[in-house]
Amino acid sequence: xxxxxxxxxxxxxxxxxxxxxxxxxxxxxxxxxxxxxxxxxxxxxxxxxxxxxxxxxxxxxxxxxxxxxxxxxxx
Numbered sequence: 001x002x003x004x005x006x007x008x009x010x011x012x013x014x015x016x017x018x019x020x021x022x023x024x025x026x027x028x029x030x031x032x033x034x035x036x037x038x039x040x041x042x043x044x045x046x047x048x049x050x051x052x053x054x055x056x057x058x059x060x061x062x063x064x065x066x067x068x069x070x071x072x073x074x075x
Contacts (some may be wrong), residue, residue: 025064
């Protein structure tokens, strides 16, 4: 077996970078939404306020994923 084929990387390295950059926002969204649902179940009277705050947080976390995508295209 030829050792040069084992070290060959095919495809764009930026794709791997974006895959790694998507892990952080994915974990962040899971924690954010899970804790919001937990808070809503503990205190249903503040569900509207928690939901509004969650959507603002989701927007900020999604910006991180989009920055990772744009960075992959730029570099």
